[in-house]
Amino acid sequence: MKQQLSELIQQALNSLIAQGVLPADSSPNIQIDRTRDPSHGDLASNIALTLAKAAGKKPRQLAEEICAALPESNFVASTEVAGPGFINFFLSSDSSQAVVKRILEQGTAFGTNQDGGGRKVQVEFVSANPTGPLHVGHGRGAAVGDSLCRLLRASGWDVASEFYYNDAGAQISNLALSVQARCKGLEPDSEHWPADGYRGDYIKDVAQAYMAGSSVAAEDRQVVGAADSDDLDAIRDFAVAYLRREQDLDLKAFAVHFDRYFLESSLYDSGEVEATVEHLVANGHTYEQDGALWLRTTDFGDDKDRVMRKREGGYTYFLPDVAYHLNKWQRGFERVINEQGADHHSTVTRVRAGLQALQKGIPEGWPDYVLHQMVTVMRDGEEVKLSKRAGSYLTLRDLIDEVGRDATRYFLVARGASSQITFDIDLALSQSNDNPVYYIQYAHARVCSMLRKLEESGEQWQMEAGLAQLELLTEEHETALLRQLDRYPEIVAAAARNSEPHTVATYLRELAADFHTYYNAHKMLIDDSNLRNARLALSAAVKQVIHNGLDLLGVSAPESM
RNA sequence: GCGCCCGUAGCUCAGUUGGAUAGAGCAUCCGCCUUCUAAGCGGAUGGUCGGGGGUUCGAAUCCUCCCGGGCGCGCCA
16 A cells, blocks of 8 residues: 555656756655554655755645645545645545455465565574473563564565574583482582582472483483493483573463574584684684683673684584674574573674674674563562573463463563563552453454354354445444554564564554454444444454454454353 | 663553654543443543654654663573
């Protein structure tokens, strides 16, 4: 619709240029917005405001001339000049009602677009190390990242989701030592407890399973406990598998799927870490100091240089990070989005700098990052502290068990990633209006309920008849809904383009509100079958869009509540 | 001290990427169930968009300087 309007305006501008009203070199990008206020029409353009100066005319006068030059069109009912010089477009009722037909014909495909053009994009998210269960912060990453994948898929991208985890560094050593300590019967208070050990009770569970010779099957591996408290390698392998399985269960409960789990250790096994070092050295961006090997990342925008190889010989996490991203690039992902907690934001410039130092033609701003801020969890009016090493530990699965998957996902994805959020368990548990997800789902269930009710009375909703009678939808609440429905494809496209899934949640809240208002103002199961079929067609369209939108958020659309 | 994020109604947050009179939910107050699910609807109250400058036809939005909060600033990840 915007596209068509844009063409109309362009034609008008062309004829004004031909008349000499506008300078020949004026080629503005034509901006068209949806109006906030229906009295301003359906769409509006500020074109006259931006061109007024070049034309040497007052904006309103120029707007009048543009309106006069607009070609006839069957989808614009009228235009008017308003305010400082906006051109407001009122769509014909035919064209605004047609959205219902498009929705019902396209079904789940309505709202999708081809912006991605089949190009490959990779989304990396969660990427928690296997040192403990997933917490609410990971949940936010999972909700945002998975929704992002769904949005990109809906926008024509070839999406690959990936979970990267460190199974080679110091944290894993600490994990192994902690489990070993538990195997030997030590408690965290003991003087022999490992210095940076993990103190949580779940470590005891791991140790018990290991000593019992349990078999553990994770998404990407299977391990049997060796029951030998002196075999640290066996303990490590078992602990990693055990905690990986726990995370698998967390993610499954959250309905989040990954196409691939990428192990840091594989970068060592394949020699990619070593090759990356050699390449950086060969490029002359490194130097030795204090017995360590440094990369001069300050040449690429970092605020200080970074150590790649420690004095004692091992690599820092930074180097495998660079090797990993080179690996992504070489796999052909021209677009990569890393969804992470903002507490790791310092890696952004570092990784990009490392990639630039490789001189492989990787674009400067590659990859993209979506950083989510912290989640504070409240219970009984008090903050729940989430320390992995301390005792009390609220896991993502606890939360899902307590408040439900839909509410948890919705809450974590409904707000902009860059704002800190408070997850109030009591509020989420209250099953009241405080849970907007129910409000949206209820709108969906209401439509289902009406259709059921109609069938129970021996009637059927006739879609074709409804679509043939859309002209009957002239009530104010109906035109408001039509306007709202028409926005949906733009919402999806913008959310995917800007990596902002929360805008879909905001939109669905508004759509549901418009529907509830409509539902209360007008009766749909009426004797007049033409009007009934038309109203049910509109309602079914709302149902479809809510279904599609909730699916993008990973939230279910129940038929009854 | 340096870097990134944030500051919008009493509370939680939106704000269509610079547009017209700044919105929603919760809370408070007043109404609506013999009518398709009241997990709903209607109305009222509530704001110097943290503050000062600047950019322009036009700023919550962009620039700058302050104030306040969060997170980083390891040869941890």
